[in-house]
Amino acid sequence: MIAHFPILVIVVVLLAAPIVPLVGRKNWVFGWYVATGATLLSFLMSLSLLNTVLTDGRISYWLGNWEPPFGIEYVYDPLNAFVLVLVSFLAFMVAVYARKSLEAELQPDRLTPFYSMYMLFVAGLMGMVATGDLFNVYVFLEITSLAGYCLIAVGQKREALMASFTYLILGTIAATFVLLGIGYLYMATGTLNMADLAQRLPDLYQSKVVLTAFAFFTVGLSIKIALFPLHNWLPNAYTYAPSVTSTIMAATATKVGAYALIRVMFTVFQPDFEVTVVHVTQVLIFVSSVAILAGSIIAVAQTDIRKMLAYSSIGQIGYITLGIALMNEIAMTGSVVHILNHALMKGSLFLVVGAIVYKTGITHINDFIGLGKKMPVTMAAFTIAALSMIGVPLTVGFVSKWYLAIGSLDAGMWYLIPVILLSSLLTAVYFWRVIDNIYFKKPEKENADEQTPPGISEAPALMLVPTFALAALCVVFGIFASVPVSIAEKAAVMLLR
Amino acid sequence: MDIIISASPLYAVLVSLLAVVLIGVSGKNPNLRESWTIVAALIKFSIVVSMLPKILDGKIIEYTVFTMMPGLDLALRVDPLSMFFALTASLLWIITAFYCIGYMRAGKEKNQTRFYMCFAVALSGALGIAFSANLFTLFVFYEILTLCTYPLVVHKQTPEAVRGARRYLTYLLGTSIAFQLSAIFLTYFYAGTLEFTAGGILAGSASNTVITIIFVLFVMGIGKTAIMPFHAWLPAAMVAPTPVSALLHAVAVVKAGVFTLIKVILYVFGVDLLQELGLGVALAYVAAFTIIVASIMALRQDNLKLRLAYSTVGQLSYIIMAVALLTPSGITSALIAVMIHAFGKITLFFTAGAIYIAAHKTKVSELDGIGKQMPFTMFAFTVGALSMVAVPPAAGFISKWYLLLGAFEAHQLVLIGAIVVSTLLNAAYYLPIVYAAFFKPVPLGEGTEMHEAPALMVAPLVFTAIGTLVLFLWPTLLFDLAKLVLASVMGGY
């Protein structure tokens, strides 16, 4: 049984996708039970996988017992076991949260299909993370994307449809680029197995075909992770999708995209390809810096909290790619650990927004006045996550920034430190406006109670617990940072060896 | 140098955090809530005092709380230098706790539970700064102090308060993230450690240019020192209730700033390195500029609290100048001034609050004859003012005396001139208040009968005023501690 965890971890969720509509035909609650149970099971299995990887090293699982490169191989190393735990954990948390939130935000007949799509979405993400086969990455990428379009489109407002359509067009371009890249690599090497590719590619680094493949991969994946300026689809998608969708996408989808980028850049291609052949690192450093600043600056200008968080995500993606581009172990550690950290912070923030929407329906930050008194626990979670985004020490945000800054110095690029710190300041600006409104501003008008309807209280426990748990983890992993950092360090060493 | 491993500094820091929980739980019952504050303050002070004999014995107490990441420990260390700040903050918290109760109840303020909670966190922050064993720990508590004082400053929640508090936060958080954090990054990168070490950790690890940059970043990054041009938050923060201004802006926050700077100068750069690069003198000149300008600004203020705020800006720069001289007397002056100025300035703020509560006056020009109505308060004010001007028998005289000695030792005639001029300016903005209070006639329509603030407010301010005099008469403890510090950072003296 344990020997088959590498595949079961995904199959459990994938199988849940058709089971959900079967059991949820009469009552969606059963669908919810299946979805939550499947994600929980999967989370536990991925924990066990991570544990095995950390103690015994790399796991290679042959699908259907076909020896690679003829069969598909699933590979677990510190990097993807780490990301897998993250994805399955967040999927579970969000699934728990979803019950109440979706009940309020969706029409009843859409609940069961939503959970089914949610399962597909998560399964796709986990598949992308686990597989050691390049074409498999494409298949899972499309599974997630297709499920993702549906998850966005069911948003309450009609803008959600258009947001979903825009994402569909851009997402298809991205996925087709990836498909092309795979085609080129296959043409040059005759294999699709990542480990095989890694062995055969170094002799072909000068080949135009390989260069083209690399270009298609980076551009395609950059669209998927919404790297500025390829971020157009993201703000509307996060804003108009149901809160559950925004959360799971912000917390995991872009992270898995970043993981895929890391895989392509450092496992399929080797680090010296980027350094000596294509010189992509300088470009990526520049683009990341612009992304970090632009995301933060545009976020400052937003008045809708979900748009603000969306642009903030675009900035945060810049941190991850910055750490990738710096090409040293410290920065790479920062990047990998930021995948976790940002997922926790942004996940928690989007869940808070979902709770506010659930209780009041407001998303405009000027209407948040007085919420601190009415929803103290939710707002405490928001404050913790916001402080973490700013990078206050003892939160996870500080850990990422620390590694990225020291990594920049290590690469001799001291001028990146102002970029990182400036974006921290901008983050402080746009979050502090919200915190001021929540806690410290008095309602301007006498009839202020009309703005926030009277009798607002805390969200139900099913929403509160995941929200607060993620916020609490921001502090726990901020204090005991050595736990994720040690895994990230292992991953970084492996990638850059 | 003996090192004792003991968790008592951690308990000293945590006591007030525990109090936060208790205060929060008993928010419905004001008497119980306030008694938690006082109990915590007393326990905290006694823990600090209990460590004092060991420190005077030349021992050092260390405790590593946890390792956050490789190279980054949250660790505490009690040495003579930290005792200056810890004693000041924990003793004055007790007094302020009483004063707060008087002030907040007399003023019928709202959100008192939040107020006391944040106050207690602030004290944890202050003690954490005092006891931090490395730059990282210091930075953690520095930020905690900034963030938890924000609700205190914004307490009234009026648009004006929000504006003032925003500025407060912008300056403190902004400088600490933009400059201090980059300085810490650079220090860690070049020195490979953040541990406070007597004699410095940076010497020889980087080029002179880099060290100069790091130094400038630190000076700019420790915004709590209110050195110009990063002083504007201090007057802005005067929108806070007076006890907050008193404890935080005369004691905890600004002292945290100068304490951090002293620590960085002595334990990160080291006296020798700064002397070699001439950075100490440069900083001393900036401080001298700040002193003169702040004094002139203070002269122009009619609002009593604002005048006190600008006076604080100037007084802090005395401390900065003193340590920047890098001479034994200068450092001594800086160390003892941490406590002496705290006693003097808290007295002045307490009186400002008492005047506001009892007579509803906030302006200097309204204080004619108030000495007859509030004799105790104005007696205390006089003592505080004398301490600021440095007239014996107020303790301020001692620190300024050593400052002058230090300037002579460093052969800085210009600085001596600046000190003399600024002393005259100090006199010019404090003594007229005293004169007006006692010798000018009471304005028409006001009685001359005694009308003091509640006893819970008057007793603390008389106590701190007496404290200011006591420090002048028996400063032995201060000098004993200062000698220990000098012995470690200058290799004997």
Add this chain to the structure above:
Amino acid sequence: MIEFILGKYNYWICIALMMVGFYGMIAKENLIKKIIGMNIFQTAVFLFYISMSKVHGGTAPIEWHHAVVYDNPLPHVLILTAIVVGVSTTAVALALVIQIYQKYGTIEENRILELNRIEEEKNLEMNG
């Protein structure tokens, strides 16, 4: 040079088709035309895979005793998957367009964006 151009004519066709599709996706206002562009775009990539698998003189990759050289079957299989993906994407896209038409009454992108903008301004006014 001419040989280079003519000899790889299959790739040139793929590229041309791709660009046609790409143009349709980016530049067309009508959402259905965008979907058509998307299909052309994807098909171009499918053709690219298929033509890449052609081995000179090879037969279809089926068990046949006369065959000496086979075409490479793997890309065929891969592209079968990709075609399925393409069909699903088209299905989802068309479903979306139907919904959009029901909610907006139009499938012209610029008109839809305008409607969105109007609604957003209305919301802003409501918020003061």
